Amino acid sequence: MSRVFWMGSVQHMQMSEGVEWALHSCLNLAWAESGTAVTATKLAAFYGLPAAYLNKQLQALARAGIVASTSGPRGGFRLAKALKDITLMDVVVAIEGPDAAFRCQQILRSGPDADPTVDYRTACVVSQAMSRADLAWRRELAAQTLADIRATVESRSPDTPELTRNRLAAK
Amino acid sequence: MSRVFWMGSVQHMQMSEGVEWALHSCLNLAWAESGTAVTATKLAAFYGLPAAYLNKQLQALARAGIVASTSGPRGGFRLAKALKDITLMDVVVAIEGPDAAFRCQQILRSGPDADPTVDYRTACVVSQAMSRADLAWRRELAAQTLADIRATVESRSPDTPELTRNRLAAK
DNA sequence: GCCTTGCTACTCGGATACTTTCTGTCCGAGTCAATGTGG
DNA sequence: CCACATTGACTCGGACAGAAAGTATCCGAGTAGCAAGGC
Numbered sequence: 001m002s003r004v005f006w007m008g009s010v011q012h013m014q015m016s017e018g019v020e021w022a023l024h025s026c027l028n029l030a031w032a033e034s035g036t037a038v039t040a041t042k043l044a045a046f047y048g049l050p051a052a053y054l055n056k057q058l059q060a061l062a063r064a065g066i067v068a069s070t071s072g073p074r075g076g077f078r079l080a081k082a083l084k085d086i087t088l089m090d091v092v093v094a095i096e097g098p099d100a101a102f103r104c105q106q107i108l109r110s111g112p113d114a115d116p117t118v119d120y121r122t123a124c125v126v127s128q129a130m131s132r133a134d135l136a137w138r139r140e141l142a143a144q145t146l147a148d149i150r151a152t153v154e155s156r157s158p159d160t161p162e163l164t165r166n167r168l169a170a171k
Numbered sequence: 172m173s174r175v176f177w178m179g180s181v182q183h184m185q186m187s188e189g190v191e192w193a194l195h196s197c198l199n200l201a202w203a204e205s206g207t208a209v210t211a212t213k214l215a216a217f218y219g220l221p222a223a224y225l226n227k228q229l230q231a232l233a234r235a236g237i238v239a240s241t242s243g244p245r246g247g248f249r250l251a252k253a254l255k256d257i258t259l260m261d262v263v264v265a266i267e268g269p270d271a272a273f274r275c276q277q278i279l280r281s282g283p284d285a286d287p288t289v290d291y292r293t294a295c296v297v298s299q300a301m302s303r304a305d306l307a308w309r310r311e312l313a314a315q316t317l318a319d320i321r322a323t324v325e326s327r328s329p330d331t332p333e334l335t336r337n338r339l340a341a342k
Numbered sequence: 343g344c345c346t347t348g349c350t351a352c353t354c355g356g357a358t359a360c361t362t363t364c365t366g367t368c369c370g371a372g373t374c375a376a377t378g379t380g381g
Numbered sequence: 382c383c384a385c386a387t388t389g390a391c392t393c394g395g396a397c398a399g400a401a402a403g404t405a406t407c408c409g410a411g412t413a414g415c416a417a418g419g420c
Binding site: 016017018052053073074 | 368
């Protein structure tokens with residue numbers, strides 16, 4: 001009796017959803033921009049996101065030099081580079097930080113035949129194998145720019161640029 | 172005044188350190204095994220890990236069919252497959268769960284021109300791009316088996332099998 | 343002497359606390375623009 | 382009419398709570414072996 005059903009794994013190792021917000025916001029900035037800055041509030045209203053929290057993510061993009069921020073009336077955010085110079089990797093690093101998903105804790109340090117002079121982050125074979133996968137991931141992210149994304153979106157939905165511009169221009 | 176120094180990004184999107192523990196423990200099981208099971212306590216003592224928590228990770232490996240568990244005296248864990256049939260991907264999925272790192276929240280659902288009939292996890296261009304990177308990561312993890320890891324370790328440190336076996340055999 | 347039976351010690355398994363990270367909110371510093379005033 | 386100081390509202394920026402996940406621990410269910418007792 002009382003059979004136990006395994007409900008499936010819980011959600012592990014997920015990146016912040018701020019990455020998704022940041023990517024879409026950058027695209028919207030590219031479509032909206034005609035020399036004017038867009039406030040975090042407007043960008044958040046686009047998807048019903050909490051404005052203050054999106055603002056936090058945009059700050060991270062600003063620190064990374066992806067967007068530029070202006071305070072005061074008529075202030076807001078605008079792209080600091082061309083879309084073709086912004087890779088997915090740039091955005092992910094800006095939001096999630098530069099560290100690899102797999103963190104080698106160097107547990108071999110505590111093992112029976114440990115050598116204190118060795119850095120197991122580079123020497124440990126397990127760590128090397130995991131790093132290989134991380135590098136493949138990063139390579140793929142770095143190979144795609146936001147310009148590529150925009151081009152694909154516009155080819156599928158040609159109305160998107162105008163719709164977005166209008167929506168952001170509206171008070 | 173009171174200049175603020177940015178301390179660098181905090182550590183985001185890190186996978187559980189249980190992955191590292193699980194990988195090393197599987198290798199140790201392969202070296203120790205001579206038909207006998209090894210307890211979680213012994214495996215934990217190898218690196219000074221909390222035994223009960225390592226046990227938790229080993230349970231996850233057991234659910235995934237990577238190791239088999241036996242209760243009672245002379246019980247413990249032993250490999251359920253050959254090392255060549257265990258990929259890094261298998262271990263990561265067992266510990267971290269099957270979900271991708273990037274979770275498309277389908278924020279386009281809340282966008283201005285949303286189509287409720289569309290599943291944006293597959294339709295959203297941003298999601299597709301992120302998935303491409305995830306797939307590259309998974310492909311790399313699936314391409315490496317624990318047998319590969321063992322072979323590399325043994326070629327670099329030929330003493331490891333015997334050292335490990337002796338250490339695990341010791342009371 | 344051998345079989346049966348009960349017991350004890352041992353191990354996994356999942357339920358339970360504690361810590362860190364992520365998510366969300368708030369208020370202050372700075373800024374630009376409009377407005378009113380004086381020349 | 383034009384220049385300038387003042388005011389005011391608006392926006393980002395970082396500091397401050399709440400929620401969720403990761404980490405660590407504990408105790409119970411089950412099992413295998415051992416020991417004692419009976420045949």
